[in-house]
């Protein structure tokens with residue numbers, strides 16, 4: 123999907139809300155993430171100070187991003203890695219395809235990477251005649267299902283074990299028991315091991331890239347990241363340009379909050395730093411390491427009111443906290459980036475006109491701001507994007523007329539009193555308790571009950587009190 127209109131979002135959201143299996147899968151997963159996060163953060167002596175520190179690190183890094191990127195390139199090149207620059211998704215994909223072709227690669231193993239989801243790298247590789255295989259269990263499940271991820275951290279959290287067993291059974295050609303979870307994971311492990319050994323190239327993203335040593339850092343829980351970066355002879359890492367940590371001290375703060383905020387772990391099971399290709403005396407590791415630094419709309423945000431969105435460390439905590447995401451799930455957002463961060467990032471990177479509905483996919487309750495380890499003010503940016511839509515005349519003529527009329531009435535006190543006074547009289551036959559009984563199809567509040575006007579207005583009460 124390359125656009126998400128109001129109509130598309132509403133229809134996808136309605137489908138998700140009406141699916142009890144999906145609702146229970148999202149509820150269970152997001153509740154678990156939230157509970158574990160809460161416990162992990164309370165273990166820290168002063169979590170607020172650490173969040174402030176991370177915010178300061180990310181803001182300072184972005185203010186000198188070009189310098190840090192140059193340092194990273196210099197240091198990574200000195201280790202023997204090759205650094206490539208990609209202006210957009212198409213360039214990033216082409217660089218990866220060219221490297222694969224130079225080495226005659228037909229099979230690629232991949233780790234979970236939002237950057238490669240963003241560029242739709244798998245589709246580009248398949249079109250080029252190269253087979254990519256996802257090796258993160260969740261990513262592999264959705265690859266088999268032919269679906270995009272529904273969560274930044276748990277791409278397959280919308281799938282039940284019965285659905286997973288069905289997908290795996292098809293793959294192995296025999297019936298697998300959905301209640302035998304160790305059996306299912308053992309099958310996945312067996313099949314994926316064969317791919318690791320046969321692949322000519324490994325592709326990863328990077329949770330962060332450390333400028334002072336030219337290293338990329340991967341955070342995984344299944345060990346597949348280490349196999350992808352050590353079994354195949356060539357490795358590519360696709361990295362968004364904002365993922366730079368100037369020093370290892372900065373990275374240490376970042377990593378402590380990343381795992382705690384996303385999965386509730388003090389540190390992920392595997393935190394892997396890759397600094398250049400294997401040295402002559404290394405027992406294993408890739409002979410070649412390529413790092414693609416991708417812009418894809420990020421640099422356009424620097425120096426604007428939206429620069430803060432680039433501070434995101436992709437922990438997923440805002441998704442788990444968001445009441446809208448919990449109802450509509452990740453696929454309603456029409457992009458791999460979903461939830462509150464997706465509602466801001468996607469229109470900024472891929473077009474506000476194309477993703478007009480996303481800034482409205484929020485109740486502005488600010489739960490995302492409370493949850494974010496970097497204290498990114500997503501509610502402010504959601505409001506700013508709505509303002510941009512109005513100023514850019516992106517709303518439909520009907521909606522524009524209604525908003526202009528409302529603004530006029532609210533700006534003219536006497537008219538406002540006259541209209542609300544008249545409405546109070548005409549609503550009487552429809553009032554049931556605090557709500558109006560109106561047929562669903564003419565209810566401007568949609569699925570919600572339409573509140574009635576109070577018997578006496580605030581202005582009347584205020585006059586009396588005075």
Ligand code: SF4
Pocket residue numbers: 433434435436437438439440441463490493494495496497498
């Ligand atoms: S916006 Fe904050 S909470 Fe959401 S994914 Fe990014 S860092 Fe995590």
